[in-house]
Amino acid sequence: IGSLVTQLTSSHCPVPVRCLALPSGHLVTGSDKELFHYYGLDAEGIERAATAFLRDTALSRPGARP
Numbered sequence: 001i002g003s004l005v006t007q008l009t010s011s012h013c014p015v016p017v018r019c020l021a022l023p024s025g026h027l028v029t030g031s032d033k034e035l036f037h038y039y040g041l042d043a044e045g046i047e048r049a050a051t052a053f054l055r056d057t058a059l060s061r062p063g064a065r066p
Contacts, residue, residue, distance in 0.1 A: 002019040002020075002021055003019070005017075006019060016053070016057045018049065018050075018053040020040070020041060020045075020046060020049055021041075022035075022039055022041070023039070027039075
Protein backbone atom coordinates (compact mmCIF):
# COMPACT_ATOMS: atom_id res chain seq x y z
CA ILE A 1 0.00 0.00 0.00
CA GLY A 2 2.94 2.34 0.68
CA SER A 3 4.03 2.37 -2.95
CA LEU A 4 0.47 3.14 -4.11
CA VAL A 5 0.19 6.08 -1.71
CA THR A 6 3.61 7.32 -2.82
CA GLN A 7 2.67 7.06 -6.48
CA LEU A 8 -0.61 8.93 -6.00
CA THR A 9 0.98 11.58 -3.80
CA SER A 10 3.87 12.25 -6.16
CA SER A 11 1.60 12.57 -9.18
CA HIS A 12 -0.53 15.28 -7.53
CA CYS A 13 1.87 16.94 -5.12
CA PRO A 14 5.54 16.02 -5.44
CA VAL A 15 6.90 15.99 -1.90
CA PRO A 16 9.52 13.90 -0.10
CA VAL A 17 8.05 10.64 1.23
CA ARG A 18 9.45 8.11 3.70
CA CYS A 19 7.87 4.64 3.74
CA LEU A 20 8.00 2.56 6.91
CA ALA A 21 7.43 -1.18 6.65
CA LEU A 22 8.56 -4.57 7.82
CA PRO A 23 11.65 -5.72 5.94
CA SER A 24 11.22 -8.42 3.33
CA GLY A 25 12.72 -11.78 4.18
CA HIS A 26 13.04 -13.47 7.54
CA LEU A 27 11.69 -11.62 10.59
CA VAL A 28 12.46 -12.05 14.26
CA THR A 29 9.72 -13.80 16.18
CA GLY A 30 7.52 -12.38 18.90
CA SER A 31 4.14 -10.85 19.55
CA ASP A 32 2.80 -8.12 17.29
CA LYS A 33 3.71 -5.53 19.92
CA GLU A 34 7.28 -6.85 20.19
CA LEU A 35 7.75 -6.95 16.41
CA PHE A 36 6.43 -3.44 15.88
CA HIS A 37 8.75 -2.17 18.62
CA TYR A 38 11.76 -4.09 17.26
CA TYR A 39 11.31 -2.73 13.74
CA GLY A 40 10.39 0.81 14.86
CA LEU A 41 6.78 0.55 13.74
CA ASP A 42 5.21 1.35 17.10
CA ALA A 43 4.18 4.89 18.07
CA GLU A 44 7.62 5.80 19.42
CA GLY A 45 9.45 4.41 16.38
CA ILE A 46 7.16 6.19 13.95
CA GLU A 47 7.65 9.43 15.89
CA ARG A 48 11.45 9.02 15.75
CA ALA A 49 11.37 8.25 12.02
CA ALA A 50 9.05 11.18 11.25
CA THR A 51 11.12 13.61 13.33
CA ALA A 52 14.37 12.49 11.68
CA PHE A 53 12.77 12.63 8.22
CA LEU A 54 11.44 16.16 8.76
CA ARG A 55 14.78 17.31 10.18
CA ASP A 56 16.75 15.75 7.31
CA THR A 57 14.33 17.09 4.70
CA ALA A 58 14.51 20.60 6.16
CA LEU A 59 18.31 20.48 6.28
CA SER A 60 18.52 19.44 2.63
CA ARG A 61 16.78 22.64 1.48
CA PRO A 62 19.00 25.39 0.07
CA GLY A 63 20.01 27.89 2.73
CA ALA A 64 18.96 25.63 5.60
CA ARG A 65 20.93 25.82 8.84
CA PRO A 66 21.46 22.92 11.28
